[in-house]
Amino acid sequence: MRSKALASWNESAAKQSIIDFVGRVTTAGGPDFVPAVDRIAVFDNDGTLWAESPVPVQLAFLLDRVHALASQHPEWRNQPPFKAVLENDMKAVAAAGMAGLEELGMATHAGMTTEEFELIVKDWIATAQHLKFKRPYTELTYQPMLEVLTFLRAHDFKTFIVSGGGIEFMRTFSEAVYGIPPENVVGSSIVTKYEVREGRPVLVRQPKLNFYNDKDDKPVGINNFIGRRPLAAFGNSDGDFAMLEWVAGGAGARFALIVHHDDAEREFAYDREAGLARLARGLDEGPKRGWTLVSMKKDWKRVFPFDAA
């Protein structure tokens, strides 16, 4: 295999498992060879390709949007969960749970055309900064994972994002940040409605969930969008467990990998306690199932592209 591939990975079993797998499925005439057309790899986004702590990027966007729109909604001052956001009371926001999050999501992600939403996200992501690292979120990608994307593509894999994040949110940056074109992004979505406004056809985002691409619905999303079982899957939380299981359960050589956030110094350390990003079953069962468990601390030479090489 290419010796310069995966340069930001330490020479550990994790790195070797990736190289071995790719070797098996791409060796013509070998027992595990897979034609290029069937080489598909899927990646969770938050916590797998870029940082998701202390809050996922799209939640940061949502909170900023509530503040930005507050002057048009004086009623939010006294209306939970908007009140909690405007008072920066994150405990109350968390206490509102998924129902509260959905209400905030619809108020900030719906009501405009798809093209208007794209501009709003692009404007935000060009200027917003991560609280700890004081950099744009788009710089907080994991260098070793970018190298995995490159390595797989060099071996004719098609790479897809399969995330619980909003599909139209991620599509605004997936190509520039990961080299993954919009049509290779699978994510959550809200209902859109076709309208012709003054002769101009538009799609209007409705305040109604269409599909939540998480947990047991990740294999559903993969099947609906991609139409075949991928060969390799990369995740970091138990929200990815079904996706990893679905991929690993296919015939022939398969690969499943979990990124374990155990590096409080260079990034963050969290697993069993974390809410949306909780990793427990994956820690307990992944290694027994032959999945690769990556220690950010031990397996990665550097975390972010801006870290010293």
Added chain:
Amino acid sequence: MRSKALASWNESAAKQSIIDFVGRVTTAGGPDFVPAVDRIAVFDNDGTLWAESPVPVQLAFLLDRVHALASQHPEWRNQPPFKAVLENDMKAVAAAGMAGLEELGMATHAGMTTEEFELIVKDWIATAQHLKFKRPYTELTYQPMLEVLTFLRAHDFKTFIVSGGGIEFMRTFSEAVYGIPPENVVGSSIVTKYEVREGRPVLVRQPKLNFYNDKDDKPVGINNFIGRRPLAAFGNSDGDFAMLEWVAGGAGARFALIVHHDDAEREFAYDREAGLARLARGLDEGPKRGWTLVSMKKDWKRVFPFDAA
């Protein structure tokens, strides 16, 4: 442009409109140039890429499945719309309308895993024959449209199917028949559910419609699956109108084409009267909007690949 492209098209305005459009968007430095990454073309399937008369292929599949499953369902003998199918009473089947069709669809398309369904479709399509032409349906593709697919791909277009047909039905043959891989097929779908059966992860097809990719929902499907507005769209019925309008309504050079079935001798002649395949608004408004209206009779040298060249 390549002189050997579109060999089965007569030298008419329709052929020239395709060549002109591709020239405009691929001429580097020209005012309408579009980078390769954004060159996307979408094709309806039934009646646009292959024959849909006298019944759409998937409806033929559905009817055959009702017969095949009848011995396991003695109650169907007296239960409309199954009774009508088993008695080959197509008038009664049609009279049952979309609700009847959906009932038949769920009884024949749900209850199995996605992999089981794939095998059922593959078995059927390998042996079923078209009533008039006495050939497998997969041979009833339109040679001139296959040439359009080839021509666009030669100019770095990504080609997608966007059809009201079942997404998992079409994916069984799209690569072999059109060179369109499963992930480039957008279609209607039913709900699937992730399950682990005796340690084996599967997706089970539920008797519930997930998305009907037709009419005003074709732009919705395009946006959800592809994530950007295509440059070119090809259709044949008013079920494609919104898709053509959505594509033609984008900025810069756009292309919309309607295949008009006016060739009773070599294929079929139908437009305003037809039910699911009705073409009326497209005939009236398409040419006024600058869309290309293709006469199968006048614009195509041959219709099917098996016709004499």
